[in-house]
Amino acid sequence: MAKEKIRIENVCKTYEGKSEVKAVRNATLSVKEGEVVVIIGPSGSGKSTLLRSVNKLEFITSGKIFIDEYEVSSPSCDIRKVRENVGMVFQSFNLFPHLSVLQNITIAPMKVKHMERKAAEAKAMELLFRVGLAEKAKAYPNQLSGGQQQRVAIARALAMDPAIMLFDEPTSALDPEMIKEVLDVMISLAQSGMTMLIVTHEMGFARAAADRVVFMDGGEIIEQGSPSDLFDHPANPRTQTFFEHIL
Amino acid sequence: MQNENSQINSEAKKRKAHLGKLVSVDPRSPKKGPVTIMMTDGVLIPKKDTHVFNSWRTTFFGSILLLVVLVVFKPEPYLKIFQVCASGIPVTFECTIFAILGAIVIGLFCGLGSVSKHVVLNRISGVYVELIRGIPLLVQLIFIYYALGKLAHIEGMAAAIVSMAICFGAYMGEIVRSGIQAIPKGQMEAAIALGMSRTQAFVNVILPQAVKIILPSIGNEFISMLKDSSLVSTIALSDILRRGREYISRTFLSLETMLVVALIYLIITLMLSRLVGLMEERLSSNG
Numbered sequence: 001m002a003k004e005k006i007r008i009e010n011v012c013k014t015y016e017g018k019s020e021v022k023a024v025r026n027a028t029l030s031v032k033e034g035e036v037v038v039i040i041g042p043s044g045s046g047k048s049t050l051l052r053s054v055n056k057l058e059f060i061t062s063g064k065i066f067i068d069e070y071e072v073s074s075p076s077c078d079i080r081k082v083r084e085n086v087g088m089v090f091q092s093f094n095l096f097p098h099l100s101v102l103q104n105i106t107i108a109p110m111k112v113k114h115m116e117r118k119a120a121e122a123k124a125m126e127l128l129f130r131v132g133l134a135e136k137a138k139a140y141p142n143q144l145s146g147g148q149q150q151r152v153a154i155a156r157a158l159a160m161d162p163a164i165m166l167f168d169e170p171t172s173a174l175d176p177e178m179i180k181e182v183l184d185v186m187i188s189l190a191q192s193g194m195t196m197l198i199v200t201h202e203m204g205f206a207r208a209a210a211d212r213v214v215f216m217d218g219g220e221i222i223e224q225g226s227p228s229d230l231f232d233h234p235a236n237p238r239t240q241t242f243f244e245h246i247l
Numbered sequence: 248m249q250n251e252n253s254q255i256n257s258e259a260k261k262r263k264a265h266l267g268k269l270v271s272v273d274p275r276s277p278k279k280g281p282v283t284i285m286m287t288d289g290v291l292i293p294k295k296d297t298h299v300f301n302s303w304r305t306t307f308f309g310s311i312l313l314l315v316v317l318v319v320f321k322p323e324p325y326l327k328i329f330q331v332c333a334s335g336i337p338v339t340f341e342c343t344i345f346a347i348l349g350a351i352v353i354g355l356f357c358g359l360g361s362v363s364k365h366v367v368l369n370r371i372s373g374v375y376v377e378l379i380r381g382i383p384l385l386v387q388l389i390f391i392y393y394a395l396g397k398l399a400h401i402e403g404m405a406a407a408i409v410s411m412a413i414c415f416g417a418y419m420g421e422i423v424r425s426g427i428q429a430i431p432k433g434q435m436e437a438a439i440a441l442g443m444s445r446t447q448a449f450v451n452v453i454l455p456q457a458v459k460i461i462l463p464s465i466g467n468e469f470i471s472m473l474k475d476s477s478l479v480s481t482i483a484l485s486d487i488l489r490r491g492r493e494y495i496s497r498t499f500l501s502l503e504t505m506l507v508v509a510l511i512y513l514i515i516t517l518m519l520s521r522l523v524g525l526m527e528e529r530l531s532s533n534g
Contacts, residue, residue, distance in 0.1 A: 057436055084442035094437035098455045107451060108441035153437075160441060 004066075005164055005195045006031040006054060011063030011073075013049050013219075023049040024060070025219040031164075031197055036190045038198045038206040038227075041216035042242060047199040048168050050216070054197065055079075055086045055166060067164065084112060087157030091169040093149040095141040095156070101128070102137040105156045112160070120159070127155040131185050147178030151185055158189075165189065167198040171205075183209075203246065207231055215239045307517045314510045324500055328507045331494045335487035336511065342407055342484055343473045349412025350472070351465065354419025361424045372420060379417035385478050387414050392482050407479040415472055422468065426461035427453060459530055466523035470516055477512070487511055 006029075013024040024046040031037045039047045052058040054065060056072055056079045065072045067082055096104050105124035109115040115123075128134045131151040141149055150170055157165060167186065171179040183205050190196055190209045200206060206213050207227045214224040215236075223236045234240045317325040360372030379387065391410035395401050401409070430453050438448030480489035491508040495501045 055440055057440065080439075080442055080444060083440055086440075088437075088440040090433055090437060092431075092433050094431075094433035096434065096437070096452055096456075098459065108438075108443060111447050111451060112442040156441070 002032040002034060004030050005033050005035075005068065006197060007064075007066040008050070008054070009064040009066075011050065011053060011065060012061045013046070013053060013058060014061045022219050024053070027063070027216075027219075027221050029214060029221060029224070031195060033195055034193045035211045036194075036196045036198070036209055037212045037214060038200060038210040039214045039216055040200065040203070040206060040242075041222075045216045046219040047216050051166055051168050051197060051199050055083050055088055057088075080112075084160055085163050087160060087162035087165045089150070089153050089157055089165065089167045089170045091172050093141070093146070093153045093173070095149055095153055097141050099140075100137070101133070101139050101141070101144070101152050104141070104152060105159045108156070109159050124155070124159060127158050128152075130158075130188075131155045132181075145178060146174045147181045150174065150178075150182045154182075154185055154189070164195045164197070167196065167200065169199050169201065171200065171202055203231070215242065217242065303517065303521065307514070307521075310510050310513045310517070314507070314514070317507070324498065324503055325507060328491070328494060328500065328504050329511075332487050332491050332504070332507050332511055335485060335490040336515070338404075338484055339473065339476055339486040339515075342404060342411065342476050342479065342486065343469065345408045346411035346415065346476070347465070347469050347472055349408060350415035350419045350468070353412060353416025354423050357416055357420025358423025358427060361420060362427050376417045376420055379414055384414055384475060385481070388478055389482055392479075403483055407476075407483045411472065411476065411479060415468065419465070419468060422461050422464045423457070426457035426464075429460050430456050462530060463523055463527040466519070466526060470519045470523065473519065474512065474516060 008027055008029040011024055011027045012022070015021040015023055027046070027050055029037075029050075039051065041047050049058055053060045054067070054072065060073055063073065067086065070077055070082055072079065072082055095101075096107070099107060102121060102124050105127060106115075106117065106120040109120045109123065110117060125134060125137060128137055131154060133148055133151055133155070136144060136148060136152070141152070144152065154170075170186070171182050174182065179202065183202060186196075186198070186205070187209050198206075198210075210227050212224060213227050213230045215222045215230060215234075215238075217238050223230065223234065223239050230239065231243070234243060314329070318329050357372040357375060360368040361376065363369050363372075382390075388407075388410050391413055392406050395406045395409060434452050434456070435445075435448055438452045439445065443451070476484070476486060477488040480486045480492075485493075487508055491504045495504050498504075
């Protein structure tokens, strides 16, 4: 049996404020090595919050999160070491606008891993080639289309040689005709054996690329299973209603 | 109409040239066929005043012309006044340049302090900003000037520079803070998600972008510092204004002297504001 890469145990996240918002309630989930897990669910169901707590961009209120043997949720954990190993792709790309495409990809390996510029650039070119953007190395992010920017963002995350990739609605900010080019890159990444945890609204992608689909609603994990099980025979009435609304 | 629309969308340069030909909804414009209400990719913000006699040019060349006419056709007393006052220009610049360098350093710390999560640092910069903003500049300058003289025994130019730097450091701090806060949160998240420390992310990602945003504001601050340096002249510096006032006390030509002083300040300020404007345009054009 494959090794467990991410383990989420009874995680709760409550936003304090005028009115308490329970974004995530008692979520338990594990992702095995090489597995592609897609989280789906209506807006505000806590999918992104759960994903962002995996690399501690959100601090969880209770519960535990492990990546390999590290407990990410413990205060003593050196989160930077974990983040080096966990790539993240954002909905809004978040490329660094003042740096060229090549510099966007090389900056983290050079600053964090103290890689030589030459080696970092060679690796960056290789990754750009892989996402089909080798000719854009000298361009700046604002000269690229949304789809191209997101592919650069994927290359940037891959430059750190992560063992796990997190995707936070990677295609939600894209025009329809650009979604495919990003999904194609993600599918080829999944085929290469990368461990991936993905939040998305692309049901076609979930069906095609996921090993397991997780349905969240109201901060809870309602149901999970293989794509065909979940899409074709949803057991829970909430899952059924969700699919009725979108399909 | 459709043709016009697609042309508009094509290129900004074309748009500029094209705008003149469009039928506008301005009632004063000459009527040319049916009125078209333009739908573009943005609101039709009135274009910058590109007329040959725009207000900047009118003021700038007007003031130069006036000064030249005065000096050439009425050299007695204007040539003498001009020579006396203009000899203060280097002093004004020296004071302003050093003071703004000091203000930038203070402002950087103050700006970092006010975005910091460290409570003590945050309070210190907060109190500093509140204190400085609540007291009239002239009062502060005089107070700091005398305080410096008492405590550290520095006087003259150095004291003027230090007091200006302290006063303007607070405003600079607010500029730095707004620049940092203008950077979307996602930039910091992306950087730390890649494994950078917060400091690394700040130095490599946030600060370079913030600098680009605040550069025009620093330029504007420089201009207002240059003008406000005239306040220091009341106590320490023999700058443009001080030399003018000394000249008045010798000759009683108050109106003539102040006219020249005003023109000199005006010409310098207009030149600088033009430079800041160009800088702003360049920065916004390349991203």
